[in-house]
Amino acid sequence: ETGVTQSPTHLIKTRGQQVTLRCSSQSGHNTVSWYQQALGQGPQFIFQYYREEENGRGNFPPRFSGLQFPNYSSELNVNALELDDSALYLCASSLVDSTDTQYFGPGTRLTVL
Amino acid sequence: DQQVKQNSPSLSVQEGRISILNCDYTNSMFDYFLWYKKYPAEGPTFLISISSIKDKNEDGRFTVFLNKSAKHLSLHIVPSQPGDSAVYFCAALNTGNQFYFGTGTSLTVIP
Numbered sequence: 001e002t003g004v005t006q007s008p009t010h011l012i013k014t015r016g017q018q019v020t021l022r023c024s025s026q027s028g029h030n031t032v033s034w035y036q037q038a039l040g041q042g043p044q045f046i047f048q049y050y051r052e053e054e055n056g057r058g059n060f061p062p063r064f065s066g067l068q069f070p071n072y073s074s075e076l077n078v079n080a081l082e083l084d085d086s087a088l089y090l091c092a093s094s095l096v097d098s099t100d101t102q103y104f105g106p107g108t109r110l111t112v113l
Numbered sequence: 114d115q116q117v118k119q120n121s122p123s124l125s126v127q128e129g130r131i132s133i134l135n136c137d138y139t140n141s142m143f144d145y146f147l148w149y150k151k152y153p154a155e156g157p158t159f160l161i162s163i164s165s166i167k168d169k170n171e172d173g174r175f176t177v178f179l180n181k182s183a184k185h186l187s188l189h190i191v192p193s194q195p196g197d198s199a200v201y202f203c204a205a206l207n208t209g210n211q212f213y214f215g216t217g218t219s220l221t222v223i224p
Contacts, residue, residue, distance in 0.1 A: 041216050041217075042117070106154060
């Protein structure tokens with residue numbers, strides 16, 4: 001049973017660019033959630049995907065979008081990057097009826113210059 | 114608006130003593146609470162949880178207490194061990210399955 005993996009580990013972009021972050025869910029998990037963790041803060045919920053559809057969204061603008069694929073892997077896309085988008089981005093996988101038990105990946109550290 | 118708050122950014126405890134980590138929340142609609150532990154360069158890992166219908170849940174050295182009237186929960190670790198040194202996040206889950214995390218408390222257990 002493999003855990004949750006994320007790529008890349010680190011990424012540096014400039015303001016205005018677009019970025020795609022990737023997540024592979026834990027085997028057997030059909031739900032993925034994405035979080036943004038700014039420095040010194042707790043993870044903030046961005047959105048959740050189940051069966052390739054968005055299944056809940058936090059207080060993030062539309063330039064944050066996502067995809068979930070048939071194999072339950074997922075992407076987080078951020079357009080028109082802003083300096084405040086610099087953060088650790090975490091994905092977590094779970095079963096839709098057990099979202100209280102999430103398994104987190106190690107995160108992608110995004111720096112926007 | 115921070116709906117889950119951890120007001121102590123850090124805590125140091127001697128090995129063998131009790132560690133008490135505190136968490137407050139503002140939304141009375143939260144019905145499930147969790148504690149996560151995070152080591153550097155790793156994602157948070159689930160530690161222990163409690164439903165809003167209970168006031169205590171125990172798992173080995175870890176006990177979580179919930180005081181709904183005060184909108185307060187705490188995590189007790191006893192006895193504390195050096196390997197417990199990590200950042201601890203409390204989280205609350207609403208009926209829409211959305212998680213709200215606190216800002217974390219960095220625990221250092223001194224050998």
